[in-house]
Amino acid sequence: MRCLRRLAKYESGEERNVKNICVTLQYDGSRYDGWQKQGNTDNTIQGKLEAMLSKLFEQEIEVHGSGRTDAGVHAVGQTASFAVNTVLGPAKIAEQMNSYLPKDINVVDCKIMDARFHARLNAKRKTYKYRLCTGNVRPVFGRQYVLWHPQELDLAAMKKAAAYLVGEHDFRSFCGNRHMKKSTVREVYEVSFEETVRKEGDAEYPELVISFTGEGFLQNMVRIMVGTLLEVGTGARKPEEMKQILDGKNRELAGAMAPAHGLTLWKVEY
């Protein structure tokens, strides 16, 4: 019905400028209740975007993200699509959006897509990164984006454990939604570990960054995988337990969920 009305508008000339836009967004999730809109008490990224766009373009605009990010999780490459009736080109749309967005959200890319493109339905691969500061001294700068974890970690054991997660599995044990009715089978393409040192003046902050690439992730899945890998790293669990955790299909078997602020949605590929 809605489509037919749109078609009629288009034929009448009123909607000839309807564009399907895909934006790449960066946000500091610290002060938000996550991506997904929440009715009235709205303090979400999606909610902020829709309110701003609807006001800016004087039309109701629905924004589709590539997926939800939890409260406190950041993004350097979240994608979102929306249809808008405007004569503006993509560069101007991005500029307008940035001039109205709060300081902790911005648009770094804006493209016109085919009318059928949908940021969630067409997403093929997603990458998340979890940053851990592993030194003895708690970091001051950028502390909002890393988890300080000064205990020693057995990286070899963590890598061994992570290998169990790669491939297509039922990740029910790693799903934060215990009443999930849809399939909990996902394919994880890669889990990789990178050790770096961040310098701030003469002080050095060693970091361990764990990257997860997959076709998609369940609610809280990356944070539960990180929490479980940390339990392996500190010796509280053996790497081989990962198999039993997966096979058990029970959230109780996996480890604690790692804090949100260490996690960043890095990239969405189409």
Add this chain to the structure above:
Amino acid sequence: MRCLRRLAKYESGEERNVKNICVTLQYDGSRYDGWQKQGNTDNTIQGKLEAMLSKLFEQEIEVHGSGRTDAGVHAVGQTASFAVNTVLGPAKIAEQMNSYLPKDINVVDCKIMDARFHARLNAKRKTYKYRLCTGNVRPVFGRQYVLWHPQELDLAAMKKAAAYLVGEHDFRSFCGNRHMKKSTVREVYEVSFEETVRKEGDAEYPELVISFTGEGFLQNMVRIMVGTLLEVGTGARKPEEMKQILDGKNRELAGAMAPAHGLTLWKVEY
């Protein structure tokens, strides 16, 4: 009198463990009213340190910083000295301090110094860095530590202007304290410019970092120099005006003071 009492205590054995400590500090100045203690309504770095140390070591402790930093200015290498009567070694002192300091202040180095060492009186060189994000897109991550300045800057003109500041000059025109009674003569050893690109995922944020090294700086001096250099960079002033500004010895002649949050005290050398 106080010294004599201390000496008496020392001879009686009570103060045999008095150590003169120098710590290197990092802090995110965003939520503080600067370095220097301010009586009762105290929300300063010095105030937080003295309160914490006095409680930790159960004795009154006075902390001497290498110098004051303005409200909102950060430090990756501030130094401070204090005398404390303790059997603890420097590593343990740093560890104890860090376990009681708030999340935005930490100790990255701690040394026992000669009894006559004083963090301010013995400082020989200081380096400050001012970070500008010069791209069209406002940065999200680490936005607390850079000034977003999307207007185009004439770097050659800024370098030419900066050359006038190097050397020993009366910097009265660049002094925020208009009633300064002490000498406003200072020697600036170097002003340098570095262009870098910070990457966040696929997005690039070009940065211009201006570093100032000198024997010491007057109140607000670095921020007023930056503000004036930016006016040269945007073409509002000519580089040659710097000479007249210095010669005029009048704060009205120099440019606006750049915002605090772009500035970081980088290093203090002895």
